[in-house]
Amino acid sequence: MADRKTLQADQISGHSGASPGLGMQRDLEVCKLIDTTTCIGCKACEVACVEWNDMPFQPTTFDNTYQTMPKTNWNFWNLIKFNEHQNADGTIQWLMRKDQCMHCADPGCLHACPADGAIVKYANGIVDFNQENCIGCEYCVSGCPFDIPRFNPMTKKVYKCTLCSDRVGQGLEPACIKACPTGCLKFGSKEDMSFIANERANQLRENFGFQNAGVYDPQSVGGTHVIYVLHDATDPERYGGLPKNPTIPWSYTVWKWLFKPVLGTFALFGFLGVLAHYVTSGPRMAQPEPPTKEETHG
Amino acid sequence: MASGAIESFDNKARREFESLGRTRVYRGELLRHPVYTRVLHWTVALFFFLALFTGFGIYLPWLFRWFTPFFGGGPLSRQMHPWFGLGFVFFFGLQVLNWLAPMLWTAADTKWMRNVHKIVSNEEKMDPPETGFFNAGQKVQFWEIVGGCIVFIITGAILWGGAKYFGGTAVAVSYVLHDISALIMLGGIFIHIYQSTFGEPGTFQAMIRGAVSEAWAWTFHPAWYKQVTGRDPVQACEEARRKMEGRR
Numbered sequence A: 001m002a003d004r005k006t007l008q009a010d011q012i013s014g015h016s017g018a019s020p021g022l023g024m025q026r027d028l029e030v031c032k033l034i035d036t037t038t039c040i041g042c043k044a045c046e047v048a049c050v051e052w053n054d055m056p057f058q059p060t061t062f063d064n065t066y067q068t069m070p071k072t073n074w075n076f077w078n079l080i081k082f083n084e085h086q087n088a089d090g091t092i093q094w095l096m097r098k099d100q101c102m103h104c105a106d107p108g109c110l111h112a113c114p115a116d117g118a119i120v121k122y123a124n125g126i127v128d129f130n131q132e133n134c135i136g137c138e139y140c141v142s143g144c145p146f147d148i149p150r151f152n153p154m155t156k157k158v159y160k161c162t163l164c165s166d167r168v169g170q171g172l173e174p175a176c177i178k179a180c181p182t183g184c185l186k187f188g189s190k191e192d193m194s195f196i197a198n199e200r201a202n203q204l205r206e207n208f209g210f211q212n213a214g215v216y217d218p219q220s221v222g223g224t225h226v227i228y229v230l231h232d233a234t235d236p237e238r239y240g241g242l243p244k245n246p247t248i249p250w251s252y253t254v255w256k257w258l259f260k261p262v263l264g265t266f267a268l269f270g271f272l273g274v275l276a277h278y279v280t281s282g283p284r285m286a287q288p289e290p291p292t293k294e295e296t297h298g
Numbered sequence B: 001m002a003s004g005a006i007e008s009f010d011n012k013a014r015r016e017f018e019s020l021g022r023t024r025v026y027r028g029e030l031l032r033h034p035v036y037t038r039v040l041h042w043t044v045a046l047f048f049f050l051a052l053f054t055g056f057g058i059y060l061p062w063l064f065r066w067f068t069p070f071f072g073g074g075p076l077s078r079q080m081h082p083w084f085g086l087g088f089v090f091f092f093g094l095q096v097l098n099w100l101a102p103m104l105w106t107a108a109d110t111k112w113m114r115n116v117h118k119i120v121s122n123e124e125k126m127d128p129p130e131t132g133f134f135n136a137g138q139k140v141q142f143w144e145i146v147g148g149c150i151v152f153i154i155t156g157a158i159l160w161g162g163a164k165y166f167g168g169t170a171v172a173v174s175y176v177l178h179d180i181s182a183l184i185m186l187g188g189i190f191i192h193i194y195q196s197t198f199g200e201p202g203t204f205q206a207m208i209r210g211a212v213s214e215a216w217a218w219t220f221h222p223a224w225y226k227q228v229t230g231r232d233p234v235q236a237c238e239e240a241r242r243k244m245e246g247r248r
Helices: A002-006 A044-052 A108-112 A139-143 A175-179 A190-207 A254-280 B002-020 B035-059 B074-103 B107-114 B116-120 B136-161 B168-199 B204-208 B214-220 B222-229 B233-247
Strands: A030-035 A079-086 A092-099 A119-121 A127-129 A150-152 A157-159 A185-189 A214-216 A226-230 B029-031 B211-213
Touching: A030 A190, A044 A079, A044 A175, A108 A119, A108 A139, A139 B168, A175 A185, A185 A190, A190 A214, A190 A226, A254 B168, B002 B035, B002 B074, B029 B214, B029 B222, B035 B074, B035 B168, B035 B204, B074 B136, B107 B116, B107 B136, B116 B136, B136 B168, B168 B204, B204 B211, B211 B214, B214 B222, B214 B233, B222 B233
Parallel strands: A030 A226
Antiparallel strands: A030 A185, A079 A092, A119 A127, A150 A157, A214 A226, B029 B211
């Protein structure tokens, strides 16, 4: 972004008034928009993800659905979840949702992680794992409300979708976006994507009869940098278990940031306590104590 | 039935270990801990500190990042920690079987606990005459570790399996309980080490050589002294005092 700012016109010859556009800045927060209503389940995004991140192709697990495997894996970060949902009136909806890291504004994995620098959240909203600092405790797995981080038993470290932070850093869109043939995947600023998502939801409500259509951008984790357009935003669970109200366990906020250091210090007071006892009360001796020097004091 | 099996197991273990090591008891001394007890104690201690030190790197990695390299770095610390923990719980479990009888709580212990401030402040030079092989403080420490081990085993299994098997909430709760249990044990171990070395001189050799002086026995565990020697601890102490003063 630095280049864009340095190329803003500061002074313009023969121009009256302020330089147009000076000091303007675009919203830096990026966002991936997934429109589940136009996804055709082609899995091009799955392939693109595996390709770009240089991960080996996996044998598929056949479980009588179109899904490649039941869950994402440490080397498979992007999975279309298929669900045949029966509506109240007996009609069938074939739902497809691209499942990957949601890049929360308030990331549960980052709260849970005890290791210095293993998880970072960039200013643009991307939540990224630095495996060189990971100690493999897997707390992030339990801190994530979306069940995303995956442990690699070979390297003993945890992996997940990076939102192609390497591509985004170079001004490119994530690999999955590039591969999507229907345009159901979009990438841009959070502001723009929210606008497009809400327009689309409006359209679904007004023109297509999906009264409950809406945008999934859960505020319980401060919003996410991956947002969905859903046919029925009142029941996200039907889209392969998208939580309605994702939350971070309290123990990762209160215990970790407050009580952990405080009570750790208390344990050290045990050491100070016995030291204080030794210099004030002194040791208890086996009786009778041999008389040593004459006491002159106390 | 079960207690009989435990007793015969303990007796066999004590016999076997007696042939592996030796306990020299000199004149004026009493046998305190046989070889089996001492070996168990130091094995438990070894595993405790290995688990504690690898646990530091998981508890507050940013504070202990200079320390984790001793265990091959963060990931290896994390991998070894549960195994060290299992070793600690296993060998402590043997110690529990070995010590179950003398660790049972009695009315005298409740009384001892009510007067604990007098003993801590050094007001009472000698323990109350009912104090047996273990005093109430030692028993509290022992049963705290028993309880702590149960917490460690349950929460540790959940943390080891992870959210994949037990769900995120179970892990999030377990890690808090695991930490609290470790902190209590850490605080207790300072007191344990202090009392057995600087706090009550003459105690440490009980776990090293296995023998203690008679004076130590009648001062800190009078009822036990009476049980093994048949002499009255207070009288024995007074006798020793007179002898000491007569020599002066």
